[in-house]
Amino acid sequence: MKRILLLFIIPLVLVACSNDEEVTPNKRFNDYVNHWNEQEFGEMYGMFSQVATESYPEDQSTLRTEKIYQDLNVSDLQIDFEELNEEELEMAMEEGTAELPFTVNMETIAGPITYEYEATLVQQGEEDEEEEMNWYVNWDPGFIFPDLKDGGEIGIDTVNPKRGEILDRNQMPLAINGTIVEVGVVPGELGDNAEQSKKQIAELLGISAESVDTALNAGWVQDNLFVPLKSVLSTEEELLSELSAIDGVQRRETTGRVYPAGEAAGHLVGYIRSITADDLEDLDPAQYSANDKIGSRGLEAHYEEQLKGKKGVKITINKEEQDEIILAETPVEDGETITVTIDVNVQEKLFKSYEEDAGTAAAINPTTGETLALVSSPAFDPNEVLYGTSGDLWERMENDEQNPLINRFASTYAPGSVFKPVTGAIGLKDGSIKLGEGIEIDGLTWSNGEGWGNYEVTRVSTSDGPVDLEDALIRSDNIFFARKAVEMGSDAYVSGLNEFGFGEDLPFEYPITMSTISTSGDLDDEVLLANSSYGQGELEMSALHVALTYTTFLNEGNMIMPTFLTSEETAQVWKEGLITPEQAKAIQEALRKVVTEGTAKKAQNADFPISGKTSTVELKLSDSESGAENGWFVGYPTDDQDILIAMMVEETQDKESGLAVQKVTDVLKQMK
Template sequence: MKKLFYIGTLIILLFIMGCSKDESSPNDRMKQYVELWMKSDFTEMYDLLTEEARESFPTDEYVDRYEKVFKDLEINKLEITFTELNDEQEKQAFDQGSATYSLQVKMESIAGPIEFERDMTLQKEKDRASEDDEEKEEWYVEWDPGFIFPDLAKEGKIKIETTAAKRGEILDRNQMPLAINDIAYEIGVVPNLFENKETEIEQIAKLLNITEDSINTSLNASWVEDDHFVPLKVIPKTAEEQLANLLAIPAVTSVETTGRIYPAGEAAAHLTGYIGKVTSEEIEKYPERLYKESDIIGKRGLEQLYEEQLRGTDGVTIIIEIQDADQKEENVLAERPVKHGEHIQVTIDVNLQEKIFNSYGDKSGTAAAIQPKTGEVLALISSPSFDPNELAYGISQAKWDALMEDKKQPFINRFTATYAPGSVLKPITAAIGLANGTIKPEDGVTIEGLTWGKDSWGDYKVKRVSTGANPVDLHSALIRSDNIYFAMKAVEMGGDKYLDGLKQFGLGEELPLTYPFSVSQISNDGKLNDEVLLANTSYGQGEIELSSLHMALTYTVFLNEGNMIKPSFLVDDPKSEIWIENVMDKEDAELMKSYLRDVVTKGTAKVANNDKVAIAGKTGTAELKLSHDTNGNENGWFVAYPSDSEDILIAMMMESVQDVGSSSFVAGKVAEILTEIK
């Protein structure tokens, strides 16, 4: 019996070997077709179809259709498996001239995974590739559209339905809107309404500030039919003239949709940022986000920083629509539910933000307001600014050019930038001296005249604006803002001790919050080896620079028993956390508070003194000039808080205030704001 089995097996093997000399195996042909399919090489696949299939389905119904479907549905990660015929089955296939395989097809699409199973049959036919041997045969694939998706075998049509994800809104601490979704109009065309297609497309492109190619690409999508609405761009409801001009074009129609609105406008533009159409560079930069050319993206500010949370994910449903006599059947091929974007709530108070911004008028500058006990950031100001509502929907070239050419540079975000602090740094120098013992409140130094310098400095002298009674102590130096006193004390303590002291206030470190700020610097090389540089740094000149927010945070040391508060930016962020502990003693911090109050009642900030709100703070003027002996522009500073409640602290800087009262002008502005909100 075993002998007969071995003989039978040998005969089958010899038959297959004999056949393989002249004909390919159906298994090999099937592997070849599947490999081409996996590579989306539809042209080569078409060459492997039976004559009957090629006659029934010309290349445009096979190659072109496959390519359109795979592109429009964003097919990827295609996997095709099948079980090869065994020797007995392959012998039978040669006998019958036909071989059938069960395919398992898996893929990812714009709407998620798609899977199906279907039998594929191969037939033996004359080998079209052989010109010499007319009797040579080859295996070819019987094909119909059901191998794209099974329901297409019934003359079904593919339809894509999308549910747009709502972008998350940006809200302030009181849930007042900073960036919200509001009514807008989606402009589109209906192909069968074109009267003069070429002319109308040209008009639409100009009015929407898009290219004619992008319009044609939308019109050529595989799902588009003559009576379908083809969306092109969203415009705000305020663009009434633009909308009227568009609707005058025969093929154009509009659909009410949702757009992006920035209620605070210019006052919060650098903070919120704005959205815009995604660019090809951004698509390449963030491949994991799967942006489409029609998508929007956060361009700067909070819109960009929290893009991942805000954008959400569109819902997509791929449907096969089958028309059978009078009945229409719709089968869902794949579905991805919509995921709306998350709301972002920040600690900003939009009313305060607008109030501080409006106080700038035509002045340039920056300001930060914080709750000094909790660290909550209440306002971040950059002036001048721009209207984010204009940029969100595509600004005209003329307006864009005007903004770019504006000498005041409204696109620069000044609240993230760093600036020379001038004399508002003197309380920090005082705190450093008190902490390391160089300064004792009761001790004074004798200062003669308006200038001072060491012999080793050559002709260079530190200047002060007024003289006072000798000896000059810390209280007197702060009230009169005496540059010489602080320069003497910094030189006395030495560069290393003063450098360490500044680092205790976080200089040289990134601010511990999610919004990106420039890092404050002590000097260009981070050192204070030069005595003249050390002296100048002590009163906020030299090369030292801080952002307005960092400047505000340094003063929280005086209001938190010598500890520096950690900023809190999101409503859900922890509050009242300490960033840097024990910067100075509690007793010295209390002393500094009393001195800062005296600066307002008796010193350089008298303009801020009023009967309604007791204010404590320090003025500062940063001189911007090319050399020590020349005149230049002056940036005025004032850092202040209400000394009774200590519930808000504002650090404000205005540029070029030399002709309007210098830092006193700024102190008056801050005092007005504090008086209004109290």
């Protein structure tokens, strides 16, 4: 009896195991969908039915799908299906065929696409053959998109956005989409001296003869077709006339980026350039392709996302003698117009004032905080970068001793004596300096004892009596400020500098290098502390930050927040209560006397009163050897305080004294 029971149980176990191992349409299609979701197209093709593989070879099915997905930049692919219930599954197992509805969701370059379709799975294989029974997908092109089931081709239509323009405060253009001239050749019209003509064209356009040949040998070129070679500005009339005289040369007007301010705003605005392979690795492939342009340097780069806009894309299915079927569409979005507080008139006048000199300047409205100009000299002309015909442009700029590729207004420099009003303000708030209270200073040099070794602070002139803050500013007395900083001590002085914005980024739209106290961030060395008090040592500031510190004296002790976009709220306080209104007024009065009695007398050339402060910064090569000198002047109209200019001129040691004063004064006179 026990033996019979055992024999009965064994067959049941075998049947159960067999049912568990049997492949169902649900499981098989689930495997297929998993491969699809992962875009594993090779594995998908191995699950096609015999009918599908005979009707649709791999290059017409899965490889075609893969190519379409790449072209459409498909992402977030998700396929879901409804499993057969028990009754449907039992019927499918009996009949050897199953219908499974599924839904496809995906993101593409033109937006989301969703569709529903139905998969048919069939059993293949012979139980008594080596090939085991299994379920296979009866694939057809409707799996890619249902409207492709009966044929058709995918179309992708792209509309490029117009790049946004950059305007100044008065709606004057800094970067616009203007008319340029595309110069090219019709090969069949080059005539008998084609080689000589091509060489002449290349020389005039500043390109290589090889690049001309490459363009003319492109696969699409025919004798009667226009082959573009280079774009030039429509104002290059002489060049265009010479080119037009050559047989085969033609020109067409088109739209291109134009920079009306040229060199004057080169560093500020930047330019656009062709996309590189490295760029494409980091950019959104839906918005950038190898033939696009991208902002390089300046505002063009800083506001690239806003200026670029977004491409319009439409994905369609096209069939003969039928209207196109739209699968997805994203309308084009043109780039934004960026309007800055810059006044191109001030920008150009400041730049031209440099002539052959190098340096940097920032102009602001000291009451509102609006930035009127950011100048770096020398510079480059963005138009020449894009359309110039000099083949050695970059080589010349890279080898230029004045470094025209350096953006000086975004950099920092030792401010020298123009910084003394800030030290004065720190001392007034600290209490170590009191208005009208002077100290006795003897001679032209001062040292604070043995700890200083042989080092001494020097001043340019002696004093007849006690030196107070006003006298120290008028005569630019280094010793007064050095002694007061030492009296304050490092901690108090550094704390005061931090209150003036040192060690933090300017709250400013355009990236400007942070002003720093020293390489270490502190002033533990007393000699360094003394030197920093009059703007030397290791202290470094941008011209814009220098200008902003002076707003403290024109706004009752509050430093104004700088603005750069016209959309920003103006006249906002950045640093509040740095000194009292009375103290601010006293420094204002001293800055006027710097012009009438002190080191900035050249500013009296204007027929209106100017206030300000000068400095000469010695760039020492070593403790014993002097180097070049940079000259500074911060100036503003004493009464109509609507513009303040902080200017630095490099290497003034062999030039006329007060060069920066003269340049700022000339610009202010032109603005009145």
